[in-house]
Amino acid sequence: MSAQQMLKVFVTRRIPQEGMKILQNAGMCNLSVWDSDEPVPRAELLKGVAGAHGLLCLLSDKIDAEVLDAAGPNLKVISTFSVGCDHLAIEEIKKQGIRVGYTPDVLTDATAELTVALLLATARRLPEGVEEVKNGGWSTWKPLWLCGYGLSGSTVGVIGLGRIGLAIARRLKPFGVKRLLYTGRQPKPQAQEVDGEYVPLDTLVRESDFVVVSCSLTPDTQGLCDKTFFSKMKKTSIFINTSRGVVVNQEDLFEALSSGQIAAAGLDVTTPEPLPTNHPLLTLKNCVVLPHIGSATYSTRGVMSELTANNLLAGLTGSEMPSELKL
Numbered sequence: 001m002s003a004q005q006m007l008k009v010f011v012t013r014r015i016p017q018e019g020m021k022i023l024q025n026a027g028m029c030n031l032s033v034w035d036s037d038e039p040v041p042r043a044e045l046l047k048g049v050a051g052a053h054g055l056l057c058l059l060s061d062k063i064d065a066e067v068l069d070a071a072g073p074n075l076k077v078i079s080t081f082s083v084g085c086d087h088l089a090i091e092e093i094k095k096q097g098i099r100v101g102y103t104p105d106v107l108t109d110a111t112a113e114l115t116v117a118l119l120l121a122t123a124r125r126l127p128e129g130v131e132e133v134k135n136g137g138w139s140t141w142k143p144l145w146l147c148g149y150g151l152s153g154s155t156v157g158v159i160g161l162g163r164i165g166l167a168i169a170r171r172l173k174p175f176g177v178k179r180l181l182y183t184g185r186q187p188k189p190q191a192q193e194v195d196g197e198y199v200p201l202d203t204l205v206r207e208s209d210f211v212v213v214s215c216s217l218t219p220d221t222q223g224l225c226d227k228t229f230f231s232k233m234k235k236t237s238i239f240i241n242t243s244r245g246v247v248v249n250q251e252d253l254f255e256a257l258s259s260g261q262i263a264a265a266g267l268d269v270t271t272p273e274p275l276p277t278n279h280p281l282l283t284l285k286n287c288v289v290l291p292h293i294g295s296a297t298y299s300t301r302g303v304m305s306e307l308t309a310n311n312l313l314a315g316l317t318g319s320e321m322p323s324e325l326k327l
């Protein structure tokens, strides 16, 4: 391709080299990269995207009408380095005939593993235990010290038995989980594999010892876990969220945790991200907060990078994408 025919691509962050190599070797992209580990400032995003044919973005970039306007009519494809697409103004994007690539499947295992790790860390109070060892709080073995809750014989409720929800359920079952409840828009045939019982949300919340949120963020799930929701949970139950922070009303969660309405919570996602270090949730011993690391294994991030690059190239050439979001 001649220099004039090269297609402009704006990449909003430094991404793993697997994807960068694919873009560089394609020989059709005039690449402009926000070469930093930190998010691109809004003004730079608007400047960088101007005239672009392709945009490779992250979940921390809000891609709305303003960005699409700044990009102009060349923009053919947006490829996001994420499975979640709630940062994209889908209706606007669809109206403008822009294709969207995303990264389902490749991060399912990593995210499910992290969810199990977070659930166990929260239920068995691992961060508290580690802290006590360091600060001299470990005086001797005591019968009731640092006791938590186990999965054996328990009821687990998964909100959203999609790819990741099912992978979580699959991993939890061998811990001796007695009942596996799930909710969602409709029953899923694949739930049979984990003996999943499709129940109304109200039943799931009331009967589960562990409530695991694994749904996508939609208008229906935004703020789903609120005061009423927490008030129905058992006092001994554990709440886990590895989907999106906005699914939870954090003030209501704080109240539920600090009043003893529920036993503990483990969150890999919050609102905002990062959660300010003076946030009330961080003052609670029974709340374990991680910095959105569900998919953070080296290999997963490498494969996500590859897939994001291949989606982008397919969008630029008008061919079939490995993973295209159906708009």
Ligand SMILES: O=C(O)[C@H](O)CO
Pocket (backbone or CB within 6 Å): 059, 081, 082, 083, 084, 085, 107, 243, 294, 295
């Ligand atoms: O949407 C995603 O991809 C996850 O939240 C991070 O990998």
